[in-house]
Amino acid sequence: HDKGFIFDLDGVIVDTAKYHYLAWKHLADELGIPFTEEQNEQFKGVSRKRCLEILLEWGNMKVPQEQFDTWLAEKNEDYLVYIDKMTEDEVLTDVPKVLNFLREHKVPMGLGSASKNARPILKKVGLIPYFNTIVDGTQVSKAKPDPEVFLIAARELKLPPENCIVFEDAIAGIEAANIAGMTSVGIGDKDVLSDARYVFKDFTEIDLDFIKKLAEL
Ligand code: G6P
Ligand code: MG
Numbered sequence: 772h773d774k775g776f777i778f779d780l781d782g783v784i785v786d787t788a789k790y791h792y793l794a795w796k797h798l799a800d801e802l803g804i805p806f807t808e809e810q811n812e813q814f815k816g817v818s819r820k821r822c823l824e825i826l827l828e829w830g831n832m833k834v835p836q837e838q839f840d841t842w843l844a845e846k847n848e849d850y851l852v853y854i855d856k857m858t859e860d861e862v863l864t865d866v867p868k869v870l871n872f873l874r875e876h877k878v879p880m881g882l883g884s885a886s887k888n889a890r891p892i893l894k895k896v897g898l899i900p901y902f903n904t905i906v907d908g909t910q911v912s913k914a915k916p917d918p919e920v921f922l923i924a925a926r927e928l929k930l931p932p933e934n935c936i937v938f939e940d941a942i943a944g945i946e947a948a949n950i951a952g953m954t955s956v957g958i959g960d961k962d963v964l965s966d967a968r969y970v971f972k973d974f975t976e977i978d979l980d981f982i983k984k985l986a987e988l
Contacts, residue, residue, distance in 0.1 A: 772877065772878055772879055772986075773930075773934055773987060774878060774879075774930070774934050774935070774936065774985065774986045774987055775878065775879040775880065775881065775925065775928040775930045775934060775935050775936070776873055776878060776879070776880050776881070776935070776936050776937075776938070776985075776986070777880075777881045777882070777883045777921055777924045777925070777928075777935050777936070777937045777938070777948075777953070778880070778881070778882055778883070778937075778938045779816070779882075779883060779884055779937070779938060779939045779940060779941065779944050780882060780884040780886060780889050780892060780893070780907075781815070781816075781884065781886060781940075782815060782940035782941065782958065782959070783863070783866075783938050783939065783940050783958050784862060784863060784866050784882075784893075784896075784898065785857070785861050785862060785863060785892060785896060786861065786863055787853075787854070787886075787892065788811065788815060790850055790853035790854065791811070791814060791850060792808060792811040792814075793849075793853065794846050794847075794849035794850040794853070795811065795814065795822065795826065795846060797846075797849050798826070798842060798845060798846050798849070799826060799830075802826075802830055802832070802842075803830070804826060804827075804829055804830035804832075805829075806826065806829075810829070813825065815940065815941040815942075815943075816885055816914075816915045816939075816940075816941030816942070816943040816944045817885065817914065817915075817941075817943065818885050818908060818914045819843060819846070819847065819887065819908075820843060821914060823839065823842060823843050823846065827839075847888075850888070851888070854888060854891060854892055854895065855895075857892065857895040857896060858895070858896070859896050859897050861896060862896050862898065863973065863974060864973065864974060864975050865973070865974035865975045865977065866974050868974070868979070869974060869977060869979070869982055870898070870901050872979050872982060873982065873986065874901055876986065876988055878986050878988075879903050879928040879929075879930065880901055880902050880903055880928075881902060881903060881904040881905070881906065881924035881925075881927065881928050882902050882904070882905045882906060882907070882924070883906050883920045883921045883923075883924045883937070884906070884907050884908065884920070885907075885908045885911070885914055885915060885920065886907055886908050887907060887908040887909050888908075889905060889907035889908065890905060890907060893905065903927070903928055904924055904927035904928055906920050906921075906923045906924045906927065910923065911923065914943070915941065915943040915944050915946070915947040916943045916944075916946035916947045916950065917947060917950075918932075918947045918948070918950045918951035919947075920947065921935065921937055921947055921948055921951045921953060922951055925951070925953070932951045932952045932953050933952045933953065935951075935953040935954070936953065936954045936956060936985050936986075937951075937953045937954065937955050937956065938956045938958055939955060939956070939957060939958065939964075939967070940957070940958045940959045940964075942963060942964065942966070945957055945964055945966050945967045946966060948967075949966060949967075949968075954968050954969075954985065955967045955968045955969075956968065956969045956970070956971070956985075957969065957970035957971070958970075958971060958972075958973060958974070959972070959973075960972075969981075
């Protein structure tokens with residue numbers, strides 16, 4: 772196959788953004804820093820460490836490294852309580868339709884996520900076997916919009932970047948895909964993801980003829 776597909780995880784395959792929000796909200800409340808769902812948008816695609824840095828900037832707080840690390844761990848423990856309860860039902864609507872179609876046609880698939888929890892989440896929802904490679908936050912040093920995560924995925928799929936199609940819900944993720952020279956498909960709001968080559972509200976709007984065309988099947 773000439774073409775490969777790379778998927779972001781949070782907000783594309785599963786709706787874990789709501790759990791990230793609840794865990795950050797819990798910490799923010801504890802620290803007395805206001806935190807809304809709108810602010811949470813800015814955390815999408817952004818590493819855990821960077822999210823806490825931003826939260827503390829909003830709260831005008833500077834803290835010693837040790838305190839920082841404690842809060843970082845606390846947020847993640849909170850998040851993992853939600854993840855632990857996840858089931859296959861939480862795979863977003865019509866995502867399996869696309870994944871199954873690609874698998875049937877033996878199109879290479881990769882995951883490209885900033886999350887260090889990507890593997891346990893995929894395991895929870897039963898999607899590990901679909902991916903030829905899983906590149907996550909434990910393997911990358913440069914965060915989106917740096918294209919590192921997608922370039923590693925392309926290399927592992929043994930495909931040149933220009934033959935890869937990326938599905939992303941974050942502005943930073945679309946930017947990363949574009950910088951890598953890949954075809955970017957935005958999942959979300961057209962106005963927010965205006966730099967994407969294509970944008971769909973969610974997977975229910977994507978028909979298999981479009982996937983077929985992208986995959987050149
Ligand atoms: C994804 C999410 C971000 C999250 C990041 C790190 O990119 O969109 O909101 O902060 O992963 O996730 P982690 O599970 O490692 O805390
Ligand atoms: Mg995402």
